[in-house]
Amino acid sequence: MKINSNFDKLTDDYLFATINTRVQEYLSKDKNAPLFRLGIGDIIEPLQARVIQTMVNKSREMGVKESFKGYCEYSGYPFLKQKVIQYYNANNIPLDCDDVFISDGAKSQLSLLLDLFDKGISVCVPNPVYPVYVDTNVLKGNKVVYIDGNKSNNFLPIIETDINFDIIYLCNPNNPTGQVYNKAQLEHFVQYALKNECVIFYDAAYEAFIFDDEEFGTNTSGGTPRRVSEGIGQVKETTDNTSGGTLRRASEGIGQVKETTDNTSGGTPPKSIYEINGAKQCAIEICSLSKTAGFTGLRCGYTILPKQLNIGGVELHTLFKRLLALSTNGVSYISQCAAATALDEENVKQNRLRLSKILQNTKIISDALNQLGVYHCGGVCSPYVWMQTPNGVSSWEFFDLCLSYGVVLTPGCGFGTSGEGFCRLSGFAQREEILQAVKVFKKIF
Numbered sequence: 001m002k003i004n005s006n007f008d009k010l011t012d013d014y015l016f017a018t019i020n021t022r023v024q025e026y027l028s029k030d031k032n033a034p035l036f037r038l039g040i041g042d043i044i045e046p047l048q049a050r051v052i053q054t055m056v057n058k059s060r061e062m063g064v065k066e067s068f069k070g071y072c073e074y075s076g077y078p079f080l081k082q083k084v085i086q087y088y089n090a091n092n093i094p095l096d097c098d099d100v101f102i103s104d105g106a107k108s109q110l111s112l113l114l115d116l117f118d119k120g121i122s123v124c125v126p127n128p129v130y131p132v133y134v135d136t137n138v139l140k141g142n143k144v145v146y147i148d149g150n151k152s153n154n155f156l157p158i159i160e161t162d163i164n165f166d167i168i169y170l171c172n173p174n175n176p177t178g179q180v181y182n183k184a185q186l187e188h189f190v191q192y193a194l195k196n197e198c199v200i201f202y203d204a205a206y207e208a209f210i211f212d213d214e215e216f217g218t219n220t221s222g223g224t225p226r227r228v229s230e231g232i233g234q235v236k237e238t239t240d241n242t243s244g245g246t247l248r249r250a251s252e253g254i255g256q257v258k259e260t261t262d263n264t265s266g267g268t269p270p271k272s273i274y275e276i277n278g279a280k281q282c283a284i285e286i287c288s289l290s291k292t293a294g295f296t297g298l299r300c301g302y303t304i305l306p307k308q309l310n311i312g313g314v315e316l317h318t319l320f321k322r323l324l325a326l327s328t329n330g331v332s333y334i335s336q337c338a339a340a341t342a343l344d345e346e347n348v349k350q351n352r353l354r355l356s357k358i359l360q361n362t363k364i365i366s367d368a369l370n371q372l373g374v375y376h377c378g379g380v381c382s383p384y385v386w387m388q389t390p391n392g393v394s395s396w397e398f399f400d401l402c403l404s405y406g407v408v409l410t411p412g413c414g415f416g417t418s419g420e421g422f423c424r425l426s427g428f429a430q431r432e433e434i435l436q437a438v439k440v441f442k443k444i445f
């Protein structure tokens with residue numbers, strides 16, 4: 001019997017295991033040593049009380065003969081699909097109920113969707129990259145071609161080759177760089193896809209970090225100063241770069257707020273690929289309530305696959321329905337009810353208030369790095385700040401240096417070759433940890 005030999009081609013999943021080992025070694029020397037964790041990409045606050053209440057009520061319903069639920073429609077309950085549609089409509093994006101597929105989160109979909117295509121196809125992924133995009137394709141025997149992010153393209157690579165890709169992966173806002181493509185840049189990808197009969201896998205797991213201009217006083221658009229509320233009633237204004245197209249430029253001196261070259265296109269970055277004309281003909285959007293509503297442990301998400309997406313006259317939508325029918329019996333009723341509650345307008349607002357606190361964390365980090373003159377990007381529409389290590393030291397060397405002061409971050413090389421010499425800092429941390437980490441950076445640099 002032959003097993004899938006592509007398993008041999010997967011690189012070891014060592015990143016977070018190695019981080020944990022090194023943290024344990026550090027703590028083994030002194031179990032009371034300070035530890036400030038800026039390395040995680042997981043949520044830090046419990047689920048909303050209303051979501052919990054829904055689960056309690058629905059669990060009871062499941063114990064009553066008249067109201068319990070058995071198998072559901074594998075693409076999800078219509079009541080949740082309607083909530084997803086309302087969520088999109090709030091951003092003026094019309095969706096057809098039939099195009100919404102409820103899932104247990106984004107990760108499983110990234111793997112499943114590849115079954116729509118033949119083995120050996122050519123896929124384009126950004127580098128650095130969320131490793132799942134690469135591993136799922138390696139396992140299928142597909143050809144992975146990288147487009148490199150670097151300082152000169154602001155870690156927002158575009159396609160500059162003649163290769164005809166079958167799939168393009170976009171993660172917007174990006175994990176790990178925290179950068180976000182603006183409308184014009186997304187139009188470039190959609191135009192490419194339409195021209196080359198290629199499908200875009202658009203991972204929108206972090207879309208909820210894109211805030212409207214005046215939402216909670218947090219401006220995320222290019223071309224206008226960013227405002228992040230610093231505390232109750234207080235708003236601090238900086239001339240920060242807030243767009244996907246340009247980096248925040250580090251400040252020249254301590255205490256100076258540095259002006260940045262701004263992005264050209266202005267406006268809030270798109271929250272969905274379907275804000276771009278023609279995207280329904282070429283893009284599949286994969287999204288999740290993991291970060292939007294703190295569902296990393298509960299599990300619920302959704303995939304949008306519009307009927308307009310045809311390849312060689314074949315509707316991918318129809319194939320995906322068939323694929324779901326053979327691979328899942330859907331997501332638990334209780335999770336779906338919880339997700340519907342989380343997507344209630346008032347609860348969405350409350351969740352976004354929580355996310356705005358994460359963005360305040362990234363702003364504290366970014367301001368400190370600006371003062372220190374350290375190159376970094378992201379963190380404006382994303383919980384992640386992507387920073388360059390000092391004096392060309394490797395990602396792991398810098399990790400070890402920071403850990404010796406108790407700061408845990410994620411070495412950029414774990415996200416691909418273009419990540420070497422960079423580190424990812426996560427805003428998913430307690431405010432005190434962020435402030436302490438910033439103090440450490442001020443010592444190190």
Ligand code: PLP
Nearest residue numbers: 041105106107130175205288290
């Ligand atoms: N996509 C990206 C870019 C992520 O960073 C993550 C998780 O961190 C996921 C997808 C997985 O999300 P989910 O929890 O919905 O499976």
